[in-house]
Each structure stands twice: as structure tokens, then as C-alpha cells.
Amino acid sequence: MQYMLLIYGQEGTGPQPGTDEFGPFMQGYMDFTQKMKDAGKLVSGDALQPIATATTVAVRDGKSETLDGPFAETKEQLGGYYLLDCPDLDDALKCAAEIPTAKYGRVEVRPVVIWD
Amino acid sequence: MLPPVEVRALVTRLIREDWGRILSSLVSSTGDYGLAEDSLQDAVVSALEQWPRKGVPRHPDAWMITVARRKALDRIRRSQTALRKSSDLTLWLEQHRNDPEDRAMMIPDHRLEMIYTCCHPALEEKSRVALTLRALGGLTTAEIAGAFLDKTETMAARLTRAKKKLRAAGIAFKLPEPEDLHDRTDAVLRVIYLIFTEGHWSSDGQMSRTDLVNEAIRLGRILTGLLPDHAEAKGLLALMLLGDSRRLARKGDDGAFLPLEAQNRARWDRAKIREGGALVETALSMGPAGPYAIQAAISALHANAASFTATDWPQIVALYEVLAQRQPNPIVRINQAAALSYAKGPQAGLSLLDTLCVDDKLNGYQPYHACRADLLARLGRRQDAAASYRTAISLAVAPEDKAFLSNRLRALTAP
Structure with a gap:
């Protein structure tokens, strides 16, 4: 089954660039990605630019509305994702717990819909 | 035919x-x-x-x-x-279509997988309870709804959501990985205990709620049978049996809750006390005691005391201390304060209680005020006691509790 692991964190918390913790933190991501690749679980995964770069679009009455900023103003924002192929939820949850940001933010695990 | x-x-x-x-x-x-x-x-x-x-x-x-x-x-x-x-x-x-219908075949027992699946932490807690009652207890949706005083449609929707999540989220029907077994078993024990307390403390006295107690004990027996080496599974079963042994003695003729000192001990179920007592002993012999086994040990001390005054209060105070270390929780300390008041006098109990309420967190907590009222009354501080009883009555939800506290207040203010 495919699971989307959505990585949420508060921007500006957790290890920041230029600090001693940042190197090992990023290495943690590289190790995790490699581990998922080796296990044949990695479908894809990316980090996102900060929410200051976000633009939200909605079409109402046939008209496209463009708004500066994220869809919802929340304390924790989506910062990246992994799409993994895992045998079951327990395995996906274990993988999610290994994502470095899980120590500072949260990872939401969502199964991907299988269209019949 | x-x-x-x-x-x-x-x-x-x-x-x-x-x-x-x-x-x-x-x-x-x-x-x-x-x-x-x-x-x-x-x-x-x-x-x-x-x-x-x-x-x-x-x-x-x-x-x-x-x-x-x-x-x-x-x-x-x-x-x-x-x-x-x-x-x-x-x-x-x-x-397997043409397996003979009537063959005496061994049905492999997969109930343990079922318990862990129904109690998976990815499900909401109330859904875990409902699904466990449905899948392992064979209760109908209407029966489960009745037990929780929910509408049948509401409970049906909850069960449908839970089953949908099992399938859509890929919650596998399997035993947990060895490294998760401890936490996952805790979750199972918790669900069984929730079923028990829901029935045990039911305020409406409906039959279906009493059935929940029997159901929880039955699930507890299944689990101890499936996990013979698990001390806390035994501890939980013991705790439920010992608690339920007082079922007939817990309510007075007026429907009010009767505290231990007012209960007729002849009405306690001796068979349940014996079984529960034996289980506690086994659980305690299996290594460091967990919270369920400690609570069961306290319950066994009450169950085996000839009278309220003959209870081994110092031992109970000591067990509450061990429990509080493992499970820091105000109700444990309140119970400990009550036990201490019988071991060393009401002033000792009150002093312990005072150390608990340093940050006003317990102000909205009925058992705190009820305990305090009792200690104050026994110290002869009738005015203060009456005030605490009134606060407790205003916070009580169950009619049995309200009736019990009102009786106490009346006795206190009677000329």
C-alpha cells in the first residue's frame, strides 16, 4: 500500500541552518531517504519552500482567485513529504517515526486511495 | 429436527x-x-x-x-x-469451498490478532471499545449503543467508520512486532478495563451495563488464557473480579452508593474474591508489580479483611505509595490520603490531601472534596465539612454519588 507521510513543523523551530545541530539533522534526512530507497519503499519525497512562498488559488463562479499565503493559518505547516510503499499501517508508522522532523513537529500518515 | x-x-x-x-x-x-x-x-x-x-x-x-x-x-x-x-x-x-461442512476440524484461534487489531492505537479509543465488544464479545450494535447510552445509529456509524479505517488505512490483522508488544498490550488492557468501569460505575443500573462487567471479565479471561505469561493481564482480571465481588453490596436500599465501611460483607461474592486473590498472588510472584496488580492487591486486602476496622491500612497506604510512583495521578493520592486517615488518623490524611491541592487543579474534582469533607467531619470541623460536602454534591454526576453525599451532609447537620 502507498502511504503519504506529510511532515508538519513550525517554521523556525528545530535545528536551523548555521547551527551545530543542522548538519546531523540533514544527514538524518539523507540517511532516511537512502534507507527507504534500499528497502524498495521510496516512491518519492521532497522538501517544500517555506510558507512565505505559498500562493493559494480557488475558482469561484468561474473566476480564479489568487491569494498570497497558505490555505490555512496554522501553527504547524506542511514542510515536506514522503510517498512510501509499505506493507501495512504499522510499518508506515514506524517509518514516519524515523523522519528527523518527527522529533520537533508531527508526521501525518495518510493511505493513498486505490481507485477500483 | x-x-x-x-x-x-x-x-x-x-x-x-x-x-x-x-x-x-x-x-x-x-x-x-x-x-x-x-x-x-x-x-x-x-x-x-x-x-x-x-x-x-x-x-x-x-x-x-x-x-x-x-x-x-x-x-x-x-x-x-x-x-x-x-x-x-x-x-x-x-x-476451501468444498471442505465438508460438518467435519470436526480444529478452528485455529486467531482471537489474539483480533484483540490487537480492534485495540489498534490508530483507532479512536471509544471505537476500540465498541469494536472489541462487537468483534470479540459478539454484542450487537444495539447492545453496544445501549451500554454507552448512545443511539443505535450513532454507534452503527462509529463502527462503520472504524471498520472502514481498518481496511482503508491498511491496519493489518496480525500480532504486533515484538518491540511494540508491550505498548500494544497496555492498550488492550486499557480497553478491557474501560469496558469494566463503564459497567461498574454505571449510574442507571440497566442490565446491559451489568453485562458490560461480565463481558469485560470474559475478555479478561480470554486474554489471560492467550497470554499466560503476562502478569498485568492477570492483575487486571484480578482487579475486575475483586471489584465485582462487591457488586451486590455497593448500593443501599435507597439506591445510594454505599462506601466500604457501610457494606454488608456477607453479601460479597466469596468465589470471586478467592479467584481474584489467587490471580493477584500469581501476578505479584511474576516480577515487579504493574498498576493493575497493585490495585488488585489493595482490593484483595479489603476483600479479605474481617471488618472495616480490621483492614490492614498501613499495608494499603504503602501499596498506594508504590502505585503513585508508577502512576502519578490525583485519584491515587486521594485514596492514599483516605487510607492514611484510617492508619494514622484524619489529621494525617488531611495533611497529605493539602499537599495535593497546591495549584487549585483539584478544585473541580468531586472525589477530592468528598474525601476532604469526610476528613474534616471526623476532625469535628463540622462547618468546613458541610461546605466541602456541598461542593462535592454540586460536582457529582451519578445519582448514587449525589444521594450518598447528601446523606452524609444530612447526618452532619442533624441536631
């Missing part, structure tokens, strides 16, 4: 006693909870229709499984969805 009425009674009993085992076996072979449950319902309908005409099979449980498998195959064939694509499952069901 049996008349339909008797067949119905037999099927009802079979479902009551064997539902969990039969359903677990079906989920294990189909890998799909919803399909297994629907197919078993189909098989039940077939039994009610066929058994009065053809006679009851020699092994009704084996018959149910075989027929349910065929019904599952029919359902897969009819459905246009993902189920149809699971060709492995179809093949397996095909191969």
Missing part, C-alpha cells in the same frame, strides 16, 4: 460464545474484517433457515465457518470493487 424457536436459541448461544473465535478465524483467512463480518451474518441467516429443516450439524461452529467462506466467495464475485482483484483470496476460498 428442532423447532425454529429452539434453533434460534441455539444459534444465539453459539454466536454469544463463539462469535469471536469464528469471526477471528474468518478475518484471518479473508484478511478483510468487513467481508468476514458480513459473510458470517449471511451464514447465521442460512443456519436459521436450514437447521430447522435439515437438522443441526454435528459441529455447528465448523459449519458456520465453511458456509461463511462460501458466502464470502459469493460476495467477492458479486462485488465490482477492489475485493474482486484480490485473486489470492478468491483462489484460497475456492480451494
